[in-house]
Amino acid sequence: MTDTPLTKSCGDCGMCCKVLHISELNKDAGVWCGHFKKGGGCGNYEARPSACRTFTCLWLTSDKLGPEWRPEKAGFLMYAKDDGKRLNVVVDPGKPAAWKREPYYSRLKQMSQRAYDGYELMICVGDRRIVMFPSEDVDLGVLNTDHKVVSGYVERDGAQVPFAMVLSDAE
Known part of the structure; x- marks a missing residue:
């Protein structure tokens, strides 16, 4: 990761919500997370697990x-x-x-x-x-x-x- 401030944002991307395995959510790699809202990001943003917070x-x-x-x-x-x-x-x-x-x-x-x-x-x-x-x-x-x-x-x-x-x- 870089020390420069982020100038880009996730927006409605959500690719990480699909391709990554998240053990805290029992979410397999390659399937959409049940919390992902198309065009709106995470529906559980405030309570998302550390794997999501730190990625x-x-x-x-x-x-x-x-x-x-x-x-x-x-x-x-x-x-x-x-x-x-x-x-x-x-x-x-x-x-x-x-x-x-x-x-x-x-x-x-x-x-x-x-x-x-x-x-x-x-x-x-x-x-x-x-x-x-x-x-x-x-x-x-x-x-x-x-x-x-x-x-x-x-x-x-x-x-x-x-x-x-x-x-x-x-x-």
Whole structure:
């Protein structure tokens, strides 16, 4: 998140009310929250859970993302995770290829350049996870919530080669 004041507002977007899982509300990812009012935002705004209170999508905080990146227009929202080391792109399951359209795909590819410095760019379409690298997109398939994704680069034959793998949370 940025220290500059927000100059954008959610307005009637509500994409986060659809695509995010909110455990406090028993709301699954990809389905509209029962409190969302089309064109009016949250019907439970004053009593909304902390997950909703603290969430801010990247479009709201970034002056580098124009109006075409507004989540309901783009068909996905973005937010930083793991102290900014991972950028999650959470796609509306009703528009699963939204992230592949232009101008989004080429700009996301540019953002994925940070993978060389240890950052991750994760595309989330429902339970499917795709790690985006500058040179390729690695589709890890449908993952359970107890799985962790690890990605980065390894050196092979003198070249940097991207990798992405799924670790299960073994007890």
